[in-house]
Amino acid sequence: MNRKLILKMVQNCLKQYNEEGDSLTINSRTFEEIYNKIVAAKKEEDDLHDIVNDVVYGYITDSPYF
Numbered sequence: 001m002n003r004k005l006i007l008k009m010v011q012n013c014l015k016q017y018n019e020e021g022d023s024l025t026i027n028s029r030t031f032e033e034i035y036n037k038i039v040a041a042k043k044e045e046d047d048l049h050d051i052v053n054d055v056v057y058g059y060i061t062d063s064p065y066f
Helices: 003-016 029-042 048-060
Strands: none
Touching: 003 029, 003 048, 029 048
């Protein structure tokens, strides 16, 4: 998967939740964790947009499923 595309999607999603999406970098540990969750979920589901939204929501809300 294209890491830069995923980073942009995550940053945009974070902005929707009034979070600092621009502070997230491609080399950060947080992005690496989010990216790995997205890649794992992508194997089971097709819609990347929904996956990114679900994973970011779990990250923001500190969900135990994140």
